[in-house]
Amino acid sequence: MKRKTFAASVLFAIIPAFAHHSFAMFELTKDVTYEGTVVDYRWENPHTHIIVKVESDAADKSTVGTWDIEGGATNIMGRQGWNRATFKPGDHVKIVAHPMKDGTKGASLFYAVLPDGKRLYHDIARPKGEGSSNP
């Protein structure tokens, strides 16, 4: 019985991380806010991509430029409430993401803040204290 519970917990620990590739190339402890305009919204597999242009008047100067924000597969994102029409080029967006370790202008999506303040997450990962469906 104990062994079964252990196996189940291992399985559940693996599920959120099961993706096209691991998150090793991203600085996961760093949450950076990218606020700008959607250049391209690619609803596709193995990863969705949101290309965001941050103008030079941004609050965080280190975020100025065009960023490739990578999300999950369409299945994973769909379960969090995303769809192919969530964004379109020209939309204003505010995205919190984990930047690439090597400094290239890419990041792993954490969540997007919608105009009404609602958050759309990458997957079931939530900041501490904010209840997630899986413990």
Add this chain to the structure above:
Amino acid sequence: MYVVELCHWLQNTPFATGLRQSDLLFPLIEGSHILALSVSVGLIITLDLRLLRLALCGEPVSRVMHQVMPWALPGFAVMFVTGLLLFVAQAEKVYTNTFFRYKVLFLVIAGFNALYYQMKFYPKMAEWDLAPAIPAGAKLTAAISLVLWAAIIALGRTMAYEL
């Protein structure tokens, strides 16, 4: 330059875009590619280990080969077709990926390696089928095959680690 343009066109055909945007087809193709790989490469490894006298040593090589091939070849076919579809879906992105280029190079070498075995050693198999000493050349092709397939799988996996 021309190939990049061709890949750009391929990736943007309705077929490729449809594959990329499908919730069902893409994971199905991706999953089948890996499962077919385990069947075909798993069995190729079995034959290679027999040639190196590291496994199934009591069995004639011909017998191992004739048991393994009816599964390894269809497995390879599924792996190849699904791999082709995965390439079509992301042609432009994948073409410029260094790991992908090495993977294709190693696949081609693995192909020639298998062809060499098939032409040089397979026709005379009856002579060394149960012999304790397998021709050194046949052993070498088996060792090369093991190394190449390990590299191909590792490269295939590493390809994903580029935005």
